Amino acid sequence: MEKFDLIVIGFGKAGKTLAGAYANAGHKVAMVERSDQMYGGTCINIGCVPTKALVHRAETFAAASDNLSAEVDGAKQFAAATTFRGKLTDKMRAANLNMLESNPQVTVITGLAKFTGPKTVEVSAGNETLELSAENIVINTGAVSSLVPIPGLKEAKRVITSTEAQMLETRPAKLAVIGGGPIGAEFASLFATFGTEVLLLEAAPKLFGRSDDDVAEAAVEVLQSSGVKAFAGVKITEVTEDDDQITVHYENDGQAETFTADYVLAATGRRPAIDDLNLEAAGIETTERGAVKVDDHLRTNVDGVWAVGDVNGGPQFTYISLDDFRIVLDQLTGEGQRSTADRKAVPNTIYLSVPLASVGMTEKEAREAGKNIKVGTKPTAAVATMPWAKIVQQPVGLLKFVIDADSDQILGAQLLMPNSHEVINLVALAMRYEITATQLAAEIYTHPSATEGIAEVISAAK
Helix, strand or coil: CEEEEEEEECCCHHHHHHHHHHHHCCCCEEEEECCCCCCCCHHHHCCHHHHHHHHHHHHHHHHHHHHCCCCCCHHHHHHHHHHHHHHHHHHHHHHHHHHHHCCCCEEEEECEEEEEECCEEEEEECCEEEEEEEEEEEECCCEEECCCCCCCCCCCCCEECHHHHCCCCCCCCEEEEECCCHHHHHHHHHHHHCCCEEEEECCCCCCCCCCCHHHHHHHHHHHHHCCEEEECCCEEEEEEECCCCEEEEEEECCEEEEEEECEEEECCCEEECCCCCCHHHHCCCECCCCCECCCCCCECCCCCEEECHHHHCCCCCHHHHHHHHHHHHHHHHCCCCCCHHHCCCCCEEECCCCCEEEEECCHHHHHHCCCCEEEEEEEHHHCCCCCHHHHCCCCCCEEEEEEECCCCEEEEEEEECCCHHHHHHHHHHHHHCCCEHHHHHCCCCCCCCCCCHHHHHHHCCC
């Protein structure tokens, strides 16, 4: 049995960063990853990096389609985009592997890990079985796609997840997307932009349900402008298929409908990847939703074992995983004070053709909480001091700020506008450090830029 100071199971953001940092502090580290196609984790291989590369290519194609007199071939551009995506992920995967393999304190093992005790792990690597032990073990196995129980969905060969969807070499002529969350909306938007006929079906009463109604309505308009046909409050009754096509049977407003497509993209959520870990052997507890149970310091109930990233049931964002790394490293090498309770104003973005970024409370949430608020709302096209949206030919969407009328603190923002995924970080920073709305609006911003428009919207709050 080979002994290490730290075993990390899974090559995701938190795990790989922790492995490198702990090794650089002079400790012996084992990094175990089950697949040689996942060095670097979900984000760079099948998550945020490759999907946003496709989104970017879709936006470039859309701009070209608007500006060229000759018709641009969407199928050809889609193939080029997926080729670019593959080259990008290959390069980043190799760089991530080298980052740890080049460290003499790190041993990278490709194989399936499972617990055999609270401090021991067995790794099946090809025909070999390795026995490892460490005083510190970090579970970083991420999440996997989860299918809802719709008759015929699990058995159908033409049902794909976001992983398979981004690796298609040929653009489908027709695509049905089940699930209107961030993954479903993003993929629906990018495929439609490339010319695929897309139907998006969501069971919840409305799309973008975590946003205020006015913002959600504007986001639906953006989605539809990309060519997506979208319905909420839908009941999917069955999925059937033959060799060449697949059909979704659903009820919309009490009417039975069908849609036949080349593929069905099931974007119905992701669940923690714990199936093969044999957690019972270590006595590690899980939650009712199947995540590894952790406290505010990401400690499991077993001393010396942590769970980071999507597997612990927290928000499934790479930047949250990075903060998980900071929390665990602080316990291993620092004072152990940092915790998830320190997190404030964590933003998120849905990457439509125009991104929808948000942070903090919605207007509805603030009113329900009894806050005395002011609200500033303006359509993107009506923000006179922000010509950037017109320059990049995307004068669509909505900007909205919710402000505490008593303290002048920003309670939340929803930005559906060009570059909102960047601007929202400034708003979140202001919220964390209690910069008032008045102070934020009074700052000097470059022109033309996406940032400068927030001052006009904040100043219009009432």
